[in-house]
Amino acid sequence: xxxxxxxxxDSGIGGLTVVKEIIKTLPHESIIYIGDTARVPYxxxxxxxxxxxAMEMVTFLLRRKIKALVIACNTISGLSYDEIRDAVYPxxxxxxxxxxxxxxxxxxxxxxxxxxxxxxxxxxxxYQKMFEFYNSDARIISSACPLFVPMAEEGLNNHxxxxxxxxxxLKEFIKNKVDTLILGCTHYPLLYDAIQETVGKEMTLIDSAxxxxxxxxxRLEDVNLLSDNPNPKHEFYVTDAPERVKxxxxxxxxxxxxxxxxxxxxxD
Amino acid sequence: xxxxxxxxxDSGIGGLTVVKEIIKTLPHESIIYIGDTARVPYxxxxxxxxxxxAMEMVTFLLRRKIKALVIACNTISGLSYDEIRDAVYPxxxxxxxxxxxxxxxxxxxxxxxxxxxxxxxxxxxxYQKMFEFYNSDARIISSACPLFVPMAEEGLNNHxxxxxxxxxxLKEFIKNKVDTLILGCTHYPLLYDAIQETVGKEMTLIDSAxxxxxxxxxRLEDVNLLSDNPNPKHEFYVTDAPERVKxxxxxxxxxxxxxxxxxxxxxD
Numbered sequence: 001x002x003x004x005x006x007x008x009x010d011s012g013i014g015g016l017t018v019v020k021e022i023i024k025t026l027p028h029e030s031i032i033y034i035g036d037t038a039r040v041p042y043x044x045x046x047x048x049x050x051x052x053x054a055m056e057m058v059t060f061l062l063r064r065k066i067k068a069l070v071i072a073c074n075t076i077s078g079l080s081y082d083e084i085r086d087a088v089y090p091x092x093x094x095x096x097x098x099x100x101x102x103x104x105x106x107x108x109x110x111x112x113x114x115x116x117x118x119x120x121x122x123x124x125x126x127y128q129k130m131f132e133f134y135n136s137d138a139r140i141i142s143s144a145c146p147l148f149v150p151m152a153e154e155g156l157n158n159h160x161x162x163x164x165x166x167x168x169x170l171k172e173f174i175k176n177k178v179d180t181l182i183l184g185c186t187h188y189p190l191l192y193d194a195i196q197e198t199v200g201k202e203m204t205l206i207d208s209a210x211x212x213x214x215x216x217x218x219r220l221e222d223v224n225l226l227s228d229n230p231n232p233k234h235e236f237y238v239t240d241a242p243e244r245v246k247x248x249x250x251x252x253x254x255x256x257x258x259x260x261x262x263x264x265x266x267x268d
Numbered sequence: 269x270x271x272x273x274x275x276x277x278d279s280g281i282g283g284l285t286v287v288k289e290i291i292k293t294l295p296h297e298s299i300i301y302i303g304d305t306a307r308v309p310y311x312x313x314x315x316x317x318x319x320x321x322a323m324e325m326v327t328f329l330l331r332r333k334i335k336a337l338v339i340a341c342n343t344i345s346g347l348s349y350d351e352i353r354d355a356v357y358p359x360x361x362x363x364x365x366x367x368x369x370x371x372x373x374x375x376x377x378x379x380x381x382x383x384x385x386x387x388x389x390x391x392x393x394x395y396q397k398m399f400e401f402y403n404s405d406a407r408i409i410s411s412a413c414p415l416f417v418p419m420a421e422e423g424l425n426n427h428x429x430x431x432x433x434x435x436x437x438l439k440e441f442i443k444n445k446v447d448t449l450i451l452g453c454t455h456y457p458l459l460y461d462a463i464q465e466t467v468g469k470e471m472t473l474i475d476s477a478x479x480x481x482x483x484x485x486x487r488l489e490d491v492n493l494l495s496d497n498p499n500p501k502h503e504f505y506v507t508d509a510p511e512r513v514k515x516x517x518x519x520x521x522x523x524x525x526x527x528x529x530x531x532x533x534x535x536d
Contacts, residue, residue: 038317039307046510049306119512147429150418159436161415161429168427242314244387 005030007061012040014186015072016252025213038240043118051080068092078126099211115142117184152190273298275329280308282454283340284520293481306508311386319348336360346394367479385452420458
């Protein structure tokens with residue numbers, strides 16, 4: 001069981017930013033990643049559809065005997081976490097929201113925390129509920145940033161248009177003197193520079209990848225399931241793999257994944 | 269048969285710009301529209317996946333005894349037209365590419381024509397093939413504009429960021445003195461002003477909605493299937509209908525569709 005893989009899934013390839021951190025933090029773990037690139041993005045979709053699509057990926061991963069499940073997608077974590085956790089129990093399930101919220105609470109000094117994400121994530125109020133879970137008395141301000149996903153995929157971190165859009169999306173956080181801003185979408189780290197430049201250096205940006213990898217390590221240690229496998233395997237699946245996905249995947253993972261991306265059909 | 273509905277479908281709600289023109293040109297025709305909002309956008313996906321998703325909508329429409337089928341989506345028209353035409357024969361099938369190309373050939377004076385569209389549309393070279401079908405000797409220049417779809421959906425026709433992005437996407441057309449530009453995506457008419465302002469008044473923009481409605485009228489007349497029904501029905505289906513879809517649908521259709529949008533599950 002200890003050497004069984006960790007299953008990680010996302011609506012697309014943004015979750016590769018989380019995979020990268022998990023490999024860094026847990027270098028002996030085997031990983032199976034699946035991204036639903038045939039139906040990405042999930043951000044604008046309803047809870048019902050997001051849960052249905054997500055459960056198809058969960059089934060795919062369960063068949064491959066995973067020991068833990070990481071929802072590397074804020075939209076799915078926000079809308080479908082409870083359904084997924086209940087369906088895979090007693091396998092460990094971890095979303096990206098709790099780790100980011102825990103770190104934000106540790107980080108803020110003035111107790112003014114901002115959250116940016118897709119429309120689905122922001123509307124679900126899932127971050128707010130997690131702050132309540134931690135009995136936080138911080139003031140929470142949130143804003144949906146729908147254009148950030150396509151801008152990240154197009155690699156426009158340094159484009160003037162991105163900065164103009166960022167100024168629109170982020171002005172409330174500046175006005176309200178938020179000191180900690182959660183990047184509540186796995187795509188947003190690719191716009192890190194544009195976002196940091198817009199909000200100024202005093203605002204700390206929280207990317208969920210690193211705290212999620214850290215919390216996964218804790219959870220595996222809790223049940224004595226950390227692996228020491230010297231030859232872990234990393235597998236990457238997508239539901240559609242046109243040239244564009246291969247190109248953009250490298251941008252998220254930090255290195256080429258070209259030959260490694262395998263295409264699967266979830267309905268088979 | 270004559271009073272049977274016309275089936276119109278799209279990857280999402282962009283095709284409503286085509287529906288609007290068809291209702292204007294053919295006010296006695298009943299219409300069934302379906303948009304795959306659960307899996308939109310199709311632009312970045314492979315031909316295989318686009319064809320599979322599109323055939324599910326075609327099946328939905330065939331069950332409702334349509335007399336003609338309009339593919340109100342450039343990506344599907346470009347990648348899957350032949351498969352769809354063959355599958356529904358002898359029912360009339362019409363895409364949006366041929367009508368736009370025919371009008372562009374009639375419009376251009378200097379025989380320099382530009383095409384903008386999604387990555388899928390541009391990569392498929394489907395417009396170029398249609399110009400060959402018409403034995404056109406015009407010089408064709410094309411460019412993918414991936415950010416235009418989300419910008420149109422966000423209603424950013426007058427945002428500075430849209431103009432900056434438009435300047436990047438459209439500079440080749442200006443440099444090459446193109447006199448006719450095909451808006452090869454049903455979303456782009458929503459950015460008409462931003463595009464026209466960027467390329468200047470001398471460049472004529474071709475939106476496929478009006479020529480598609482006109483060609484549909486010809487095709488129905490060819491086989492004596494034009495209806496004179498005084499009480500035609502207009503039905504609108506989507507595969508996912510969160511609040512956002514309802515809001516944006518009105519933007520494309522030109523009037524509220526709130527109560528009229530029905531949700532269906534294609535896999536049922």
